[in-house]
Amino acid sequence: MNCPTVARLPRAFLLGFVWMLAALTAAQAVEFKTITIKVGYGAGGNYDLSSRLIARHLGRFLPGHPDIIVQNVPGGGSLKLTKMMLGSEPADGSVIASVSEAMPFAPTFDPANANFDPLTMQWIGALSSEPCLCVTSKASGIDTVEKFLTQEFLIGASGKNSLSYIAAAMVKNGLNAKFGIVTGFEGSADILVASQRGEVAGLCALPYYGIADKLDQFNILGTIGPGTVAAAPTLPHFSDQIKDPLTRRAAQFIEFSRGFYLPLMAPPGIPRDTLDALRKAYVEMSKDPDFLADAAKMGGITVDITPGEEIATQVAQELKADPAVFEAARDLLK
Amino acid sequence: MDLILTAIAEMAQPFRMLMLVIGVFAGLVVGVVPGIGGLFAMALLIPMTYNMDPYAAFALLLGMGSVTTTSDTIPAILFGVPGSVGAAATVLDGHAMAKKGEAARAFGASYSASMIGGVFGALVLAAAIPVMRPLVLYLKTPDFFAICAFGLSIVAILAGSQPLKGLAAAMLGMLASFIGIDSIAGIERWSFGQIYLWDGLPISLVFLGLFGLPELASLLLRGSIQGNAERPTYAGMWQGIRDTLREWPLVLRCSAIGSLLGAVPGIGIAVLDWIAYGHASRRPGPGPKFGQGNVRGVIAPESANNAKEGGSLIPTIAFGVPGSASMSILLGAFVIHGLVPGPDMLGKNAALTISMVLSIAVANIVGAVTCLLLTRQLARIAQVSAAILVPLVVTFIVVGAYQTNMSAFDFLLVMLVGAVGMGMKELNWPRSAFSLGFVLGPSLENYFFLAYQISGWSWLKQPLVLILLGLAIAGVVRQTVSWIKARGSTGALPPVLPDIAASSALTLLGLAGVITAMLDFPFEAAIFPAITAGLLTLFSLLTTVQTVLRWRKPVSPGAGMTPAGEWQPSDGPALKGNLTVLGLCLALAFLVLLAGHLAATFVFVAGGIWMLGSRSPKMALAVAAGATLCIYAVFDLLASQPWPAPWLAGLFKAF
Numbered sequence: 001m002n003c004p005t006v007a008r009l010p011r012a013f014l015l016g017f018v019w020m021l022a023a024l025t026a027a028q029a030v031e032f033k034t035i036t037i038k039v040g041y042g043a044g045g046n047y048d049l050s051s052r053l054i055a056r057h058l059g060r061f062l063p064g065h066p067d068i069i070v071q072n073v074p075g076g077g078s079l080k081l082t083k084m085m086l087g088s089e090p091a092d093g094s095v096i097a098s099v100s101e102a103m104p105f106a107p108t109f110d111p112a113n114a115n116f117d118p119l120t121m122q123w124i125g126a127l128s129s130e131p132c133l134c135v136t137s138k139a140s141g142i143d144t145v146e147k148f149l150t151q152e153f154l155i156g157a158s159g160k161n162s163l164s165y166i167a168a169a170m171v172k173n174g175l176n177a178k179f180g181i182v183t184g185f186e187g188s189a190d191i192l193v194a195s196q197r198g199e200v201a202g203l204c205a206l207p208y209y210g211i212a213d214k215l216d217q218f219n220i221l222g223t224i225g226p227g228t229v230a231a232a233p234t235l236p237h238f239s240d241q242i243k244d245p246l247t248r249r250a251a252q253f254i255e256f257s258r259g260f261y262l263p264l265m266a267p268p269g270i271p272r273d274t275l276d277a278l279r280k281a282y283v284e285m286s287k288d289p290d291f292l293a294d295a296a297k298m299g300g301i302t303v304d305i306t307p308g309e310e311i312a313t314q315v316a317q318e319l320k321a322d323p324a325v326f327e328a329a330r331d332l333l334k
Numbered sequence: 335m336d337l338i339l340t341a342i343a344e345m346a347q348p349f350r351m352l353m354l355v356i357g358v359f360a361g362l363v364v365g366v367v368p369g370i371g372g373l374f375a376m377a378l379l380i381p382m383t384y385n386m387d388p389y390a391a392f393a394l395l396l397g398m399g400s401v402t403t404t405s406d407t408i409p410a411i412l413f414g415v416p417g418s419v420g421a422a423a424t425v426l427d428g429h430a431m432a433k434k435g436e437a438a439r440a441f442g443a444s445y446s447a448s449m450i451g452g453v454f455g456a457l458v459l460a461a462a463i464p465v466m467r468p469l470v471l472y473l474k475t476p477d478f479f480a481i482c483a484f485g486l487s488i489v490a491i492l493a494g495s496q497p498l499k500g501l502a503a504a505m506l507g508m509l510a511s512f513i514g515i516d517s518i519a520g521i522e523r524w525s526f527g528q529i530y531l532w533d534g535l536p537i538s539l540v541f542l543g544l545f546g547l548p549e550l551a552s553l554l555l556r557g558s559i560q561g562n563a564e565r566p567t568y569a570g571m572w573q574g575i576r577d578t579l580r581e582w583p584l585v586l587r588c589s590a591i592g593s594l595l596g597a598v599p600g601i602g603i604a605v606l607d608w609i610a611y612g613h614a615s616r617r618p619g620p621g622p623k624f625g626q627g628n629v630r631g632v633i634a635p636e637s638a639n640n641a642k643e644g645g646s647l648i649p650t651i652a653f654g655v656p657g658s659a660s661m662s663i664l665l666g667a668f669v670i671h672g673l674v675p676g677p678d679m680l681g682k683n684a685a686l687t688i689s690m691v692l693s694i695a696v697a698n699i700v701g702a703v704t705c706l707l708l709t710r711q712l713a714r715i716a717q718v719s720a721a722i723l724v725p726l727v728v729t730f731i732v733v734g735a736y737q738t739n740m741s742a743f744d745f746l747l748v749m750l751v752g753a754v755g756m757g758m759k760e761l762n763w764p765r766s767a768f769s770l771g772f773v774l775g776p777s778l779e780n781y782f783f784l785a786y787q788i789s790g791w792s793w794l795k796q797p798l799v800l801i802l803l804g805l806a807i808a809g810v811v812r813q814t815v816s817w818i819k820a821r822g823s824t825g826a827l828p829p830v831l832p833d834i835a836a837s838s839a840l841t842l843l844g845l846a847g848v849i850t851a852m853l854d855f856p857f858e859a860a861i862f863p864a865i866t867a868g869l870l871t872l873f874s875l876l877t878t879v880q881t882v883l884r885w886r887k888p889v890s891p892g893a894g895m896t897p898a899g900e901w902q903p904s905d906g907p908a909l910k911g912n913l914t915v916l917g918l919c920l921a922l923a924f925l926v927l928l929a930g931h932l933a934a935t936f937v938f939v940a941g942g943i944w945m946l947g948s949r950s951p952k953m954a955l956a957v958a959a960g961a962t963l964c965i966y967a968v969f970d971l972l973a974s975q976p977w978p979a980p981w982l983a984g985l986f987k988a989f
Contacts, residue, residue, distance in 0.1 A: 042662070043377035043666070056381055071975060072377070074533055075515075075533040080529045080532050158517070159515075159520045160519060161515075161520045182784065182788055183517075183518055183787070185784070189656070193471070197471050294384060298669055
């Protein structure tokens with residue numbers, strides 16, 4: 001036997017061992033292959049468009065530079081997808097979801113249908129945090145907050161689970177306004193046209209960019225949700241005008257979710273490092289000039305992200321509110 | 335004029351024309367494959383337009399959207415399987431023509447009607463540009479309700495030779511449309527705790543099952559699409575084109591129906607093609623009866639559904655209100671390209687608006703000419719053995735159905751609706767009436783409640799509402815009079831006992847619907863379903879009584895008595911054929927869940943062809959390999975969607 005060969009054997013074993021160790025370590029590091037963003041609404045709306053925007057950019061900031069594809073799973077204002085995410089989707093980072101920001105509070109408002117633990121939702125981040133607006137057509141003559149709260153007219157809304165109904169009901173019941181709410185419109189564009197036809201006076205829950213080009217035809221009366229509108233910071237905030245402290249707190253609870261609009265979530269049980277990688281990539285993406293340039297094309301939506309950790313903390317904090325607040329919130333939405 | 339020249343110059347740039355042509359070819363593929371709707375394809379294409387200029391982007395998107403309704407007639411005519419929901423009405427006469435060896439004529443008529451309809455729709459859009467805003471503002475919510483009610487009155491025309499069954503079928507369709515979370519009260523209606531049903535029964539699945547599967551049993555029994563009919567000739571295509579040109583008043587009327595109703599939100603393509611079909615069937619002209627292969631039954635829906643694209647762009651451009659589901663996705667493209675629907679689209683962006691008109695017109699011409707060039711090859715399929723065709727068509731139906739939600743419920747639903755469709759086909763319960771009830775139910779309910787909430791009952795006095803409701807009532811009365819006159823001369827009728835069983839089952843279903851709606855739903859969510867279920871009970875009960883009376887006083891069928899209208903029972907052992915088709919679907923569904931869609935396709939097609947009687951294993955394997963490649967190209971490359979992991983993959987993972 002060749003002695004030098006024998007002498008080299010332990011070294012070869014050592015090298016092999018080191019290589020295996022390195023390979024094992026690499027296998028344990030987070031590496032994404034293909035990611036699916038499931039959207040809880042049909043194609044074409046803000047949730048769908050923002051998800052497709054994110055799908056185009058997020059992969060660049062994730063280890064493995066995965067392809068990201070979008071799939072629409074509409075149903076129950078994204079309650080269907082939320083339940084799927086909490087029940088049956090793989091918790092390995094291959095599936096993330098765009099659901100309504102109101103979902104963590106759905107078990108409070110509708111415990112019969114939304115029977116899940118909202119604290120198990122794993123948040124990646126949210127794209128925007130601007131409050132929404134109540135608007136009326138100029139032709140309606142409802143051009144001040146006082147008229148809005150004291151005169152009899154009609155406000156348009158989608159279904160009773162929609163933000164347009166929730167926001168209008170909160171203002172109506174919280175401030176004893178006299179207006180009626182017409183439900184059943186397809187979406188805000190339909191309600192705006194119905195306002196121009198004179199069938200209803202206006203609507204609530206419209207983002208500023210949805211009305212910015214129509215200021216010659218519509219009055220903006222006030223805001224719903226935390227914070228201010230960058231383009232109109234002096235607009236009155238409806239919940240501030242509610243006198244009863246419990247009712248005001250309930251209104252704040254209802255509008256709280258508007259602070260993290262267009263969020264992305266992951267299933268419970270997702271490994272910590274996978275979630276961290278997604279959150280880190282989301283924050284990095286939000287600062288990327290190419291992403292911001294594409295986002296700017298989305299009709300003027302203001303990118304002002306809320307990181308996932310912050311959403312989780314805020315939701316947990318908010319859900320610790322007094323049960324009397326939850327009861328009052330449910331009353332406000334009747 | 336300057337604007338038109340500017341738009342033509344902008345569109346003439348090579349890259350934009352290339353995008354238009356790519357869009358057209360993508361649209362033709364999407365239309366021909368059941369299960370991939372234009373909606374889904376448009377959502378996929380939008381991200382590809384991010385870096386394009388708006389002219390190129392809309393050329394691509396509208397090119398795709400304009401022609402899905404041209405090529406969706408290919409499976410409708412050949413196999414009776416609508417390529418999209420807009421081709422369901424074409425199935426009735428188009429497929430009947432193919433069975434008689436007139437596939438080439440049906441193709442010629444449908445493509446030429448599609449082209450004229452599409453160009454007409456583009457012209458309507460162009461003509462509407464100056465007046466589209468006041469036009470959209472003129473129509474109010476009660477008018478939309480009245481339009482839907484008028485559309486539903488077409489059921490009276492579609493009701494066929496046994497009108498009570500037609501009316502009951504329409505009510506059954508409406509009742510099925512109420513399943514899911516209602517949009518007024520936000521409560522679950524008949525979803526049995528299944529989140530799958532929250533958004534209602536998926537329309538594409540319902541149409542695939544209702545029209546696609548029942549025709550396959552007949553195909554199996556005949557041996558090939560056209561059975562022993564004459565060999566199709568290329569000349570048939572020219573005859574079809576001449577048919578369309580001869581019927582130009584019908585083409586223009588149906589194009590007008592398509593483009594005008596296309597502009598009404600809530601009146602989708604699935605509604606207006608039935609309305610056009612019903613309109614044409616009032617004057618069947620020379621040739622076979624409607625439903626038996628009358629070329630006017632192909633021309634009418636085809637000209638209407640292609641004209642829709644132009645019409646549905648009107649409210650989208652004028653106000654950002656989508657005139658159809660695909661327009662709501664197109665609206666996303668407006669946003670991405672910094673365009674604001676409204677006065678700007680008629681002012682500073684008017685050239686772009688006109689380029690959209692041009693895109694629709696050119697796309698329709700390119701799409702129709704492409705399809706015409708393929709007619710000879712397609713018509714030959716009518717002679718291919720059913721042993722090869724049936725496994726292939728079942729594969730596209732089942733895999734296409736699975737695309738809807740990627741859930742095992744997709745399989746279950748398409749087979750369940752397929753079984754219902756088979757029963758309806760054999761026993762003369764018109765599927766067309768069911769379809770119209772199904773697609774109009776939600777719009778009728780929603781517009782009614784909106785109108786009521788906005789103005790109580792005073793909307794009933796509005797002039798357009800009065801005119802439209804008056805026309806609807808007049809149409810129903812006229813049809814009823816003709817039914818009364820035609821009593822006793824209904825021609826051949828289906829077997830009595832299965833008919834009694836079916837109508838009794840529907841009576842009980844209707845009764846259960848009334849009771850559960852009244853007990854379980856709040857008033858606003860209960861009223862429409864309860865009335866619909868009540869009418870279903872009434873019409874089904876009357877049908878039962880009528881059939882029992884017929885049973886007690888049997889009338890021997892006279893010589894020459896043939897099935898009338900859309901009733902085309904299978905020749906031969908229908909039950910065996912239908913059970914075979916359902917068995918094939920079940921086997922493929924199981925294979926897809928077990929081994930994934932590609933392996934399942936290969937095994938199923940090869941095994942299916944062998945089982946149904948092919949003597950050449952090599953040929954079976956070659957067809958299976960081709961089908962698998964085709965499924966991969968369409969469902970993995972073109973429409974890239976995440977497929978659920980098959981059971982076998984899970985099993986290997988576990989070890």
